Amino acid sequence: MEHEYNLLIIDDDTPMHLMLNKLLGDEYNILMAGTAQEGIDMLSEHKVHFILTDIHMPGMSGLEFLQVLMEDADRRNIPVLIMTSLPSVEKEQIALDLGASDFIDKSLFNSDMESVRNRIRAKFVASVDIPDLPEKLVYDKKEITKQILFELSSGDFVSTAQKLCKILGNKLHTDHLSFWTIKDGNVQMLLANGTQLPRRYGPRELMREDTFQRVLTQKRPYLVNNVYTSNKGILPSMSKDEGLPAEIGIPLFAMTEKQLIKNKMKIPPKTPLFGYIVLKRKRVFTSKEYKLTSVLMMHMGTILFRLYHRL
Incomplete structure (x- = not known):
């Protein structure tokens, strides 16, 4: 079923793609990328409304991807949720300081799926575009x-x-x-x-x-x-x-x-x-x-x- 909004998942772990597709695919069109560069290529080919990216990936990390995205005038307003299996207060603060909408422990995808859905929905509706603001x-x-x-x-x-x-x-x-x-x-x-x-x-x-x-x-x-x-x-x-x-x-x-x-x-x-x-x-x-x-x-x-x- 085709949905109104595209959600891009960037992660080098294929099982994570399958899990997130099952978790979110009934509400969004899921686009998948295995590296940050593949994610950048996806952004040039599709209108993306929300991004979930792993923090640890070969090549460009999730934080590096976030940093370059925030410098892209055409895409800096896309909400980005950073995912990790090894959360820490320091990593979370760095991600938020760089412009991430949220930082989430991957274990929640198994233990509290509805909470994850609600966090993504909340960030999605709060990111509403309001044009022509100073x-x-x-x-x-x-x-x-x-x-x-x-x-x-x-x-x-x-x-x-x-x-x-x-x-x-x-x-x-x-x-x-x-x-x-x-x-x-x-x-x-x-x-x-x-x-x-x-x-x-x-x-x-x-x-x-x-x-x-x-x-x-x-x-x-x-x-x-x-x-x-x-x-x-x-x-x-x-x-x-x-x-x-x-x-x-x-x-x-x-x-x-x-x-x-x-x-x-x-x-x-x-x-x-x-x-x-x-x-x-x-x-x-x-x-x-x-x-x-x-x-x-x-x-x-x-x-x-x-x-x-x-x-």
Whole structure:
């Protein structure tokens, strides 16, 4: 069966190719190379969306391959997962410093196959291409995804959501960030960072907000830089009192990474919501900051939903 995305495996161990093909072949087209040079040749012949490479190979090593790939302007954004049978903290740090998306012990391919699948799916959806971003925002995107994907090993929804919001807030210098969950028509606030909401503001008050009702029905993110006077945004009075005119609101969808990949990285219009994130700050948001934040968070929201669905 032909799939939408190509995954390149570089390893001189043929049994590893067979194992990974069995593990991942039902979701991706598997391309196989026995050396780093064969992998480079494959990259020139096929559009590759994800790479798994062994670290120890004859000739060019996996780390050397990673280094040259990161210097290739056309291919440096392809996510690379480094594999090894002899993991160490030093090797892992070198790989991550060179630009690897992840570093994985090969023993997990036998002991925890579903965890491996989820790690690859998570890195795949987080690597979504967002064109026309300035260099600073490209760097911020890489740092946000790198930091939060590193935290995913805990597998806990609440702690992962907290860390993601902290990282996002720090990178965008937000003055307020709140995360709300939505289930069966009920809304609950998971967290609020920075400027706190009014004491008597809770799920009932959010449900009365016209902007939130539009998010529920239209299922689209929004940007507003004049909350005080426009009909967009929540809590206009608090925003004015605290000097927070700028707001981004982002819906999160009840859809896992596996479902998003299967649907060609598109969210079907009828997909229900499971979350809503609000970011406010004193400085206005640019259109490109909005594009980065909304696209990245809607994709990474599929990772959070998988963890949330376990609760």
